[in-house]
Amino acid sequence: MLHILGQPRALAHLQRAVHSGRLASTWIFAGPPGVGKFNAALAMAKTCLCDHPISTSNCQAGVSRVPALPDDFILTLPCNTCESCIAIEHSNHPDLHVVSRQLIRYHDKSGKSKGTTLSIDVIRGEITGNASEEHRVEAKLYKRSQRNRGKWFIIDEADLMEFPAQNSLLKALEEPPPASYLMMITASPGELLSTIRSRSQIVLFSALPEAVVVTVLKQRGATSEQAGLLARLSGGSLGRALAWFDQEETVAPARPTKVGTATKTKAAKPSADVFTWVQQITAGLDNLANGRCVSMELAATIQSQAEEYAQRSLKQDPLASKDRAIRDGVAVMLGFIAAWFDDRLRNRVGSAVSIPLPSTVHALPESVIAECLRIGRKAEAQLDANAHVGLLLATTTTAWEQAMAARG
Numbered sequence: 001m002l003h004i005l006g007q008p009r010a011l012a013h014l015q016r017a018v019h020s021g022r023l024a025s026t027w028i029f030a031g032p033p034g035v036g037k038f039n040a041a042l043a044m045a046k047t048c049l050c051d052h053p054i055s056t057s058n059c060q061a062g063v064s065r066v067p068a069l070p071d072d073f074i075l076t077l078p079c080n081t082c083e084s085c086i087a088i089e090h091s092n093h094p095d096l097h098v099v100s101r102q103l104i105r106y107h108d109k110s111g112k113s114k115g116t117t118l119s120i121d122v123i124r125g126e127i128t129g130n131a132s133e134e135h136r137v138e139a140k141l142y143k144r145s146q147r148n149r150g151k152w153f154i155i156d157e158a159d160l161m162e163f164p165a166q167n168s169l170l171k172a173l174e175e176p177p178p179a180s181y182l183m184m185i186t187a188s189p190g191e192l193l194s195t196i197r198s199r200s201q202i203v204l205f206s207a208l209p210e211a212v213v214v215t216v217l218k219q220r221g222a223t224s225e226q227a228g229l230l231a232r233l234s235g236g237s238l239g240r241a242l243a244w245f246d247q248e249e250t251v252a253p254a255r256p257t258k259v260g261t262a263t264k265t266k267a268a269k270p271s272a273d274v275f276t277w278v279q280q281i282t283a284g285l286d287n288l289a290n291g292r293c294v295s296m297e298l299a300a301t302i303q304s305q306a307e308e309y310a311q312r313s314l315k316q317d318p319l320a321s322k323d324r325a326i327r328d329g330v331a332v333m334l335g336f337i338a339a340w341f342d343d344r345l346r347n348r349v350g351s352a353v354s355i356p357l358p359s360t361v362h363a364l365p366e367s368v369i370a371e372c373l374r375i376g377r378k379a380e381a382q383l384d385a386n387a388h389v390g391l392l393l394a395t396t397t398t399a400w401e402q403a404m405a406a407r408g
């Protein structure tokens, strides 16, 4: 396996499966965004496709050691030097197919897709082919493995699959061709059909410890203060923290837009302006708490920051949906605010972890902060459910203002 940070239980699960020699054909890698699910799926495929996999005891595996496994457990690791391993590094392995949202427009025959969901055309084009018998041979799933070590399919953000897409996949899963493996990556497994979930091996990934995120950020040149702030705000998502910190690099090998070509895409990396955004939002909240600004001003601040975030994302990935990018931006800003409230609550129960932000609302009672946190979480959930962004921000900031005003 590649070295995946902070996920010993998930890696133990995968190593045990490889060791047993009886791999499930369908997998769900579930857990928060940016914690290594995609990298782990890639590592799993790489290991199983490797021409000369290495067997080594866990205690001698160095950085690949899996703390959740016994020392004498025999790990299976990719050699990283064979033709297959190198092809995976270069995103052009003929038996590894990655389905991601970058392919939405590629398969959009109508030209009307908003680029926010994976349609049945994407799943047919990349995996299952047309349902009718005469076209089945066209499907990548039913083609022969080119290097005779099986075929691997990774669906990133699998929860974006529309129901017809999931149904078409389900049909294929009922009788999977031999030596074909499907890994679905998702932060919202509940969005997948229960019939898909019940057929899949589920591997759970957790939020990373803040210390892991801090260490990696510092290795990338962040100061202790920046690393602490981003680690806290990212909620244990290394991918998110790095995307915020660094415009040039990502933790992951860039995800291929189309396996088989050398085209790569960089994850959206709205820059170090994150520090400016955090300060503006905090100032806005402070003003709100002190009655120095009205809720609509804070709503406007968040909206304009989200638009700025979206512009940067779209520069990185011009095929992405603008609506989705703005929603992502709002989610980031709401995430900052939730982290901020959460941190205030934790401080009150004596946690050592703290976001070093200027704030004049320490005096707010715990019950008010808890209520504000609840309002923020509700807004995050509604954002996921496609609520109108402007309206959502207006009602949310108004609810915060009222909660804070009621403290007396």
Ligand SMILES: [Zn+2]
Residues within 6 Å of the ligand: 049, 050, 051, 052, 053, 078, 079, 080, 081, 082, 083, 084, 085, 086
């Ligand atoms: Zn190899």
